[in-house]
Amino acid sequence: MPGDMTADTTTELHALALVCSLKPSPEPSSSELMARQVLDALGEYDVRGETVRVVDHDVKPGVRTNMGEGDEWPWLRAKVLDADILVFATPTWVGHLSSVAQRVLERLDAELSETDDQGRPSMYGKIAVLAVVGNEDGAHKIIADSFQALNDIGFTIPANGGTYWNYEAMNPKDYLDLEKTPDAVEGTTRKLAINAVHAARLLKTRQYPPPG
Amino acid sequence: MPGDMTADTTTELHALALVCSLKPSPEPSSSELMARQVLDALGEYDVRGETVRVVDHDVKPGVRTNMGEGDEWPWLRAKVLDADILVFATPTWVGHLSSVAQRVLERLDAELSETDDQGRPSMYGKIAVLAVVGNEDGAHKIIADSFQALNDIGFTIPANGGTYWNYEAMNPKDYLDLEKTPDAVEGTTRKLAINAVHAARLLKTRQYPPPG
């Protein structure tokens, strides 16, 4: 029973998927598809989920929490602050995370100096997981770069915190166009969800102590 | 009081530092120095620590838990299995983690298929943290590559799970030769220790549920 996995299963959790596709809504997006699958897997453990396509919003370049007039990051930031689990979903371009994903990381960089009244950075206690798709290889590297940045910003990474898919080298295919999600991907996404929920419940019940 | 930080402070923890210097003992090593500082910081929270200089041992190339005659990895592996917290310490060479560090990751790659009787990979519930030194830049990237690999293998990464030092670009200096550990490094190491202990205690009390 999923519900048995910790004593704290009554803790309500909220997950936010930031989908970092280069394509605005309503264009179909492979990273959005995978993000939704992660949210569905989390939903099995009573986690409420929400998806935002970042490129639909005007996130200004910069490294402050608010870059002023017209900047829509503060609205997105409020959603991140409200979430227990961040699902960071990005496509692979030239082997890297997308420019939209990097923009999000740059804006989150400000959070290390945003502390609670006990000196804890604002993202402490939150979980980050990754969902990467590509029509070229790059997922392991993108997971690496994202984990490093998100962990530096204060997120905790649960065991097996990444799920991903790409096809054979130089033989591009879109995740969207698969007839069926491969079993291995589905299994990885399920493991990720179980672990994310477990770690999120533990940390929500017992937040990190304040820095010394 | 450090001792107050969770209800489970009586849980005894053990940390293993795998020092991935290219230099055998007893040559002085900057990565060993930083690893020891991490162990000292963990020691303040009643964590017993042990250091191993990996290059002192004959770790054979390969991706199995035991590569046969003369392979000393099985001895090191037993130490990893016995630890709650892995301190992965590496120097920076050509901007990358050392060949010794990569060798360790290759050998740990076998652990995903080593599961307990409930199907959990052998590293589930363990914490990994990073200590990187260099006389050229590369720490963020090494932390990225290490987190991705160690997390894929089953380790959990606590908030702010990396500490590091390097000096000005093209102006090499060794961590060993500093008169005093910079305050910022010391503070980062302390945060890392607090968070690693907190996450390790939580997971030792409540292990991840078995994969679905």
Add this chain to the structure above:
Amino acid sequence: MPGDMTADTTTELHALALVCSLKPSPEPSSSELMARQVLDALGEYDVRGETVRVVDHDVKPGVRTNMGEGDEWPWLRAKVLDADILVFATPTWVGHLSSVAQRVLERLDAELSETDDQGRPSMYGKIAVLAVVGNEDGAHKIIADSFQALNDIGFTIPANGGTYWNYEAMNPKDYLDLEKTPDAVEGTTRKLAINAVHAARLLKTRQYPPPG
């Protein structure tokens, strides 16, 4: 004598620096400063140089040469097509190349399918060099990611094709604020310039043969 270095010194060369700062003009930018120093060094070998601050222009997300209404990439792209040497200059954010730099790489990704009448991708024969600054470490990794992407797109990388600067770990300082460019950086920039000019002259005189 610089002028003696090849028989083809009469070949006129043009260099374009794409400065990928997050800050619009006229805010001072460390990456622009370093880009200008690279252009100055190239200027000693009769290379005409031009700088563009990319964030001053509306470069739309996407991977086509023209993303339609309001997209200013086609104007920038024309400048890239016109250049013999691309100076790719980026700051370091969360240890990565900037979102603006990644945006440029995404847009350049289209060039592999843009071929001349003999089937050569549009960037064949052009040289790419890197200039990276940061108030945290990351230069080697950014050079890695940029070289891989730019080379895949068709650029040639001359020996020692990167120059960079960052200061001590966790002790942020801006390149802009240095009283004097460190000698080691200046020397590296000069080597880069000599090699870029040499390779550019060779390839301008003898373009790569068409793909088989």
Add this chain to the structure above:
Amino acid sequence: MPGDMTADTTTELHALALVCSLKPSPEPSSSELMARQVLDALGEYDVRGETVRVVDHDVKPGVRTNMGEGDEWPWLRAKVLDADILVFATPTWVGHLSSVAQRVLERLDAELSETDDQGRPSMYGKIAVLAVVGNEDGAHKIIADSFQALNDIGFTIPANGGTYWNYEAMNPKDYLDLEKTPDAVEGTTRKLAINAVHAARLLKTRQYPPPG
């Protein structure tokens, strides 16, 4: 006609493939297979090729050209010095280049201080190309890390200097076991060979000028 592509086609070239498999000879190796295909493609342009399986030799950890008793790097180093084109071939492990490949890069790191009588680092004028195989993704990242290191050491990277193959994510398959080399890989390898030969001939005829 390949033979027409430059005026200097009489220049004899030599290519060395360093195969960085974890498996000693005579175990079959996917990276060796791909390295041989690159050498075959180079052979079409009158380049003599040689392959060395690095792990068959005792390359000691360290960053000097000779690490003393029992170190077989000096023998390998002589082969690198003798080559015009280095084919750096590595498998993908935990998403990274192999520990054997990193060992080679560490040993090559010494070459920046090994200069000819005009002050040029020993690798100036040589070409480096990459061949990466994996049963998990990572090729773009490995190409990135290798290009950055090899370029820093003094190698020049010709346009489209990397070839690679891996299969679908989480669906491991070995390059060795393919019935036929995919056309796209074959085409990429051929392009790489044409460009490597072109750049090597240009630089062999006109070496980089000495640093200023």
